[in-house]
Amino acid sequence: MAEEILKVEHLDKYYGDWQALHDINFSINKGEVVTLLGPSGSGKSTLIRTLNGLESYRKGTIYFQGKKVDPNPKEWQALRQKIGMVFQSYDLFPNLTVMDNILLAPTKVQGRDKEEVRKEALALLDRVELRKHADSYPRQLSGGQKQRIAIVRALAMHPELMLFDEVTASLDPEMVRGVLKIIKELSDQDHMTMIIVTHEMNFAAKIADKVLFLEKGKILEETPGKQFFDHPQTDRAAEFLNSMDF
Amino acid sequence: MNWTVIQQSLPEFAQGFKLTLWLSFVGIIGAIIVGIISSLSQYFRVPVVGKIVGAYVEIARNTPLLIQLFFLYYAFPVMGIKMAAQTCGIIGLIFLGGAYMAEGFTGGFNGVSKSQLDSGRALGMSDFQLARYIVFPQGFALSMPALAANIIFLIKETSIFSVIAIPELTNTALDLIGMYYQSNEYLFVLVVAYAIILIPLIVFLTWLERRVRYGTFGD
Numbered sequence: 001m002a003e004e005i006l007k008v009e010h011l012d013k014y015y016g017d018w019q020a021l022h023d024i025n026f027s028i029n030k031g032e033v034v035t036l037l038g039p040s041g042s043g044k045s046t047l048i049r050t051l052n053g054l055e056s057y058r059k060g061t062i063y064f065q066g067k068k069v070d071p072n073p074k075e076w077q078a079l080r081q082k083i084g085m086v087f088q089s090y091d092l093f094p095n096l097t098v099m100d101n102i103l104l105a106p107t108k109v110q111g112r113d114k115e116e117v118r119k120e121a122l123a124l125l126d127r128v129e130l131r132k133h134a135d136s137y138p139r140q141l142s143g144g145q146k147q148r149i150a151i152v153r154a155l156a157m158h159p160e161l162m163l164f165d166e167v168t169a170s171l172d173p174e175m176v177r178g179v180l181k182i183i184k185e186l187s188d189q190d191h192m193t194m195i196i197v198t199h200e201m202n203f204a205a206k207i208a209d210k211v212l213f214l215e216k217g218k219i220l221e222e223t224p225g226k227q228f229f230d231h232p233q234t235d236r237a238a239e240f241l242n243s244m245d246f
Numbered sequence: 247m248n249w250t251v252i253q254q255s256l257p258e259f260a261q262g263f264k265l266t267l268w269l270s271f272v273g274i275i276g277a278i279i280v281g282i283i284s285s286l287s288q289y290f291r292v293p294v295v296g297k298i299v300g301a302y303v304e305i306a307r308n309t310p311l312l313i314q315l316f317f318l319y320y321a322f323p324v325m326g327i328k329m330a331a332q333t334c335g336i337i338g339l340i341f342l343g344g345a346y347m348a349e350g351f352t353g354g355f356n357g358v359s360k361s362q363l364d365s366g367r368a369l370g371m372s373d374f375q376l377a378r379y380i381v382f383p384q385g386f387a388l389s390m391p392a393l394a395a396n397i398i399f400l401i402k403e404t405s406i407f408s409v410i411a412i413p414e415l416t417n418t419a420l421d422l423i424g425m426y427y428q429s430n431e432y433l434f435v436l437v438v439a440y441a442i443i444l445i446p447l448i449v450f451l452t453w454l455e456r457r458v459r460y461g462t463f464g465d
Contacts (some may be wrong), residue, residue: 049364052368054364054368055272069326077367077370077371077372078370080367080368080369080370081369081370083368084368085365085368087361087364087365088370089361091359091361091362091364091365092365092461093362093365093366093379093380093384094384094462094464095383095384095387095461095462104369104379105369105370105371108371108375109369109370109371109372109375110370120389121268135463139464139465140464150365153369154368154369157369159368244429
């Protein structure tokens with residue numbers, strides 16, 4: 001039986017009186033890729049941010065590697081070392097070089113040997129074809145390059161699970177491909193467990209083992225990847241997919 | 247304007263000049279330290295300390311330095327705490343300046359984008375590590391304009407030390423005027439002396455502000 005990395009049970013999230021997430025239930029096994037799809041404001045980003053404790057939740061339970069998460073800041077801080085996250089706005093640290101961006105958390109948070117992490121970082125930079133930019137500052141890089149570095153920065157922590165929150169949404173069209181290619185490789189070659197929020201439907205269709213379709217903070221359907229794009233179960237999802245076609 | 251009078255007063259002004267520089271230096275360093283600690287404790291909402299700091303900042307910013315100095319110099323001895331005039335001056339400057347610096351740093355720290363903090367948190371950083379590696383370096387760069395303005399402000403505030411008989415620049419001038427009644431000459435030297443301190447300093451701080459901003463954010 002496949003190892004379960006993350007499970008969410010009956011999760012409710014509120015902003016004040018307004019309920020942002022309604023009774024969310026799903027799980028993801030090791031090596032699986034789950035994509036969260038849905039219209040803007042459907043709660044995809046809120047949900048993915050809840051999964052590493054960046055957003056709090058009022059009710060429900062999250063299990064990480066079979067262990068119930070006690071939602072306090074200390075516990076989340078420890079768990080986040082195993083849950084990598086990449087954001088829409090890249091958010092590299094502007095005052096540090098590319099290499100220092102990558103080294104910071106593994107050395108300071110995990111206390112790993114700097115030289116060892118540096119070697120690993122260079123190998124990762126090779127993989128994303130940015131080794132020559134190791135000593136550049138983020139300001140000298142394009143958006144696509146920054147996002148690739150942000151992925152490397154997260155990978156250097158050796159995460160068990162990667163969260164991608166609309167990571168190509170603010171990139172120029174020709175930059176998108178390079179970033180998506182890396183994510184696809186992570187799945188194909190490294191069998192990385194990933195949860196992905198995206199608006200790139202072709203990409204989602206290629207990578208998703210499972211699609212969660214959200215609307216108004218609810219999971220309307222949970223369907224295996226290929227099936228979702230060929231035969232969505234709900235009319236709403238079919239309508240959504242049609243609207244994405246040109 | 248009598249140049250001989252000016253010339254003869256220069257050794258005494260030189261003493262005052264040095265003292266103004268020294269008191270400003272110590273006071274400003276102290277104010278920066280107090281300001282950073284105050285501001286970080288409020289930024290991270292440290293229980294109790296944050297509230298105390300909030301009260302301190304309001305009291306210090308909303309009372310004149312003159313009154314704070316009178317308090318330190320005349321009221322404290324009544325309570326059994328007697329300090330030299332210069333000590334009172336430095337403590338007063340740190341008390342006032344620390345609050346202004348705290349406000350300036352708070353502005354800078356709050357300017358650090360929330361998404362930067364999220365990305366630090368997502369890497370597993372503790373609050374202390376966020377402060378050390380993200381909030382502080384970026385917030386410090388953002389608070390440079392306020393820091394520069396406060397430094398200039400505090401140097402000018404040292405002129406108030408004259409009321410508790412600290413022989414800094416202004417006190418020196420007032421003393422000389424009292425003794426020799428040559429107010430034009432002495433006031434002229436006084437203005438020039440402050441200008442010699444402040445004008446190069448402003449030029450330097452403006453340059454530094456740009457450097458730090460570029461070094462941190464690249465624009």
